[in-house]
Amino acid sequence: MVRNEARRTALLDAAIDVLAEEGARGLTYRAIDARAQTPAGTASNYFANRDELMSEVMARVHVRLMPSDESVEQSLAMPRDKSLTVKFMHDIIKRADADKACYLAMMELRLEATRRPEIQRALTKTIADNLEFNVAFNDESKLPGDRLTVISLYFAMTGLIYERLTLPGVVEPMDLDELVEVLVDRAVGPD
Incomplete structure (x- = not known):
């Protein structure tokens, strides 16, 4: 599947907002999708697991x-x-x-x-x-x-x-x- 880099960035920005507002426990794929206003399951298609997500959030x-x-x-x-x-x-x-x-x-x-x-x-x-x-x-x-x-x-x-x-x-x-x-x-x- 071809990844949309603009969408990846929007998901990472949403993850940053979720972390800032709800903390690490609130950082779920569902919360990221809701914040980014993307269909359910979008974040999980871009980030295989929590460690990968957090690593990319750090870079962002x-x-x-x-x-x-x-x-x-x-x-x-x-x-x-x-x-x-x-x-x-x-x-x-x-x-x-x-x-x-x-x-x-x-x-x-x-x-x-x-x-x-x-x-x-x-x-x-x-x-x-x-x-x-x-x-x-x-x-x-x-x-x-x-x-x-x-x-x-x-x-x-x-x-x-x-x-x-x-x-x-x-x-x-x-x-x-x-x-x-x-x-x-x-x-x-x-x-």
């Missing part, structure tokens, strides 16, 4: 959260200093705010990974590869900081984003601009 989440090439190119036209790193961190927050479902789905996948070794292996590889990509990007772009700077900012930003998504009242009283600047300043160090 990363595609949706990646900055556009144009955005990166515009940013790299700026001076390669600490303020550009601050801008990149703000861009991450903006993408998270624009697509909260992806981050919530990723949280669900992480929780599922604690119970399912195959998901943990796949997610570990995906995140580790992404982290290495970010370290290489920082180095090749001649942005301030080293490998540990990038890793520190990754963990800080991930925590900040998840906190904002799950317990916004904790972060809302804080000045987000100031907080991001302090995180970058502490990770990068003095100019």
Whole structure:
């Protein structure tokens, strides 16, 4: 059977929404079909099993959260200093705010990974590869900081984003601009 890639993408986007709204237990073929408004059985024709589905959802989440090439190119036209790193961190927050479902789905996948070794292996590889990509990007772009700077900012930003998504009242009283600047300043160090 020939697969329709647009339909596959729509099913994956529906799966992300289901994960974000109902959690991993709510992620069923039936729920995906209903969310995607496709005939019953469509999702099961595209994804042989839950592990394959979750693996493809992980990949789709990363595609949706990646900055556009144009955005990166515009940013790299700026001076390669600490303020550009601050801008990149703000861009991450903006993408998270624009697509909260992806981050919530990723949280669900992480929780599922604690119970399912195959998901943990796949997610570990995906995140580790992404982290290495970010370290290489920082180095090749001649942005301030080293490998540990990038890793520190990754963990800080991930925590900040998840906190904002799950317990916004904790972060809302804080000045987000100031907080991001302090995180970058502490990770990068003095100019």
